[in-house]
Amino acid sequence: MLMWHRDTSCTLLPPPSCLVVHLCLSIQLFSSSVGVLKVVPGSTLIFPCLPGQKQKGFAGAKITWKYNDSPVPDYPESLEQLKLSPDGFFLEISPVSVANEGEYECVIKHNDMEWQKVHLVQVDVSSSYILKVNEGSTVNLPCELPPSSKDQVHWYRYDKGVTNGTRKQLNPAETAETVDGDRLEWLFGPFEKDMTVTLQEVKMQDAGMYYCETAEEDGRDVRNFNTIELIVEGTLS
Structure with a gap:
C-alpha cells in the first residue's frame, strides 16, 4: 500500500518535489x-x-x-x-x-x-521367504516395485556354500532374445514395475540367496525389495 504525505518544509520548491513516499509492506x-x-x-x-x-x-x-x-x-x-x-x-x-x-x-x-x-x-514392500523347488523345474522369483519408483533394478545371488560367500549380479535375458544356455530371463521385461525373473531347468548349484534391489545411479540409497532363499531338492532316480 502506498501512502503520500506532503512535507510543508519544502514550500520554496515546486510542489511535485515536496512529496515524500512511504512504502508499507505486509510481510508474510x-x-x-x-x-x-x-x-x-x-x-x-x-x-x-x-x-x-x-x-x-x-x-x-x-x-x-x-x-x-x-x-x-x-x-x-x-x-x-x-x-x-x-x-x-x-x-x-x-x-x-x-x-x-x-x-x-x-x-x-x-x-x-x-x-x-x-x-x-x-x-516398505520388502519381504523375505524360502522357496523349495525340485531339480529340473522352473521357478519364478518375484519382485514388484512401487509405482513411484524410478530407480534401476538389479538381481543378485549370494552363494553361502562358497568359501567366504560370493555375491554376484545377475543379468536376466529378454524373453524374446534368449539363446541356448540362457536359463534366467525377465518374466515381463527389465523396464516394467513387475521385475519378476524366471529360472528354468533349476540345477542344484542354483541354490542360494537371491536379492532384488534398486539403487540410484551413484550407488546411494540402496533399497531391498525381496530376499529369497532358493532351496533345490534332488529328484529321486
Whole structure:
C-alpha cells in the first residue's frame, strides 16, 4: 500500500518535489520442511499437517493437502483411502498400499502466516521367504516395485556354500532374445514395475540367496525389495 504525505518544509520548491513516499509492506512469514514416513502395506497411517504442533492452535485456519501435486478433497468428500479429519489437520491412509507412496504436501494459512509441510511416504514392500523347488523345474522369483519408483533394478545371488560367500549380479535375458544356455530371463521385461525373473531347468548349484534391489545411479540409497532363499531338492532316480 502506498501512502503520500506532503512535507510543508519544502514550500520554496515546486510542489511535485515536496512529496515524500512511504512504502508499507505486509510481510508474510513462510515455514517449509520435509519429513519421511516409512510404513508397511496393509497398515493404517495417520499423520498431522505439522508434527509437534497442537491442533487447537490452528482452529479456523485454512488447511489444504495435495498428493503428488493433485488436491486431496476436503472432509467429508476425501477419497476412500485418503481421509481428512473435519478440520483438515490430520490425514489418514488406510489400508496402505504401494500405490500410496509419494509426496503429500500440506499448507496452513492462518493469521497472515503460512506454513508448508511435505511428507514423503515410503511403503516398505520388502519381504523375505524360502522357496523349495525340485531339480529340473522352473521357478519364478518375484519382485514388484512401487509405482513411484524410478530407480534401476538389479538381481543378485549370494552363494553361502562358497568359501567366504560370493555375491554376484545377475543379468536376466529378454524373453524374446534368449539363446541356448540362457536359463534366467525377465518374466515381463527389465523396464516394467513387475521385475519378476524366471529360472528354468533349476540345477542344484542354483541354490542360494537371491536379492532384488534398486539403487540410484551413484550407488546411494540402496533399497531391498525381496530376499529369497532358493532351496533345490534332488529328484529321486
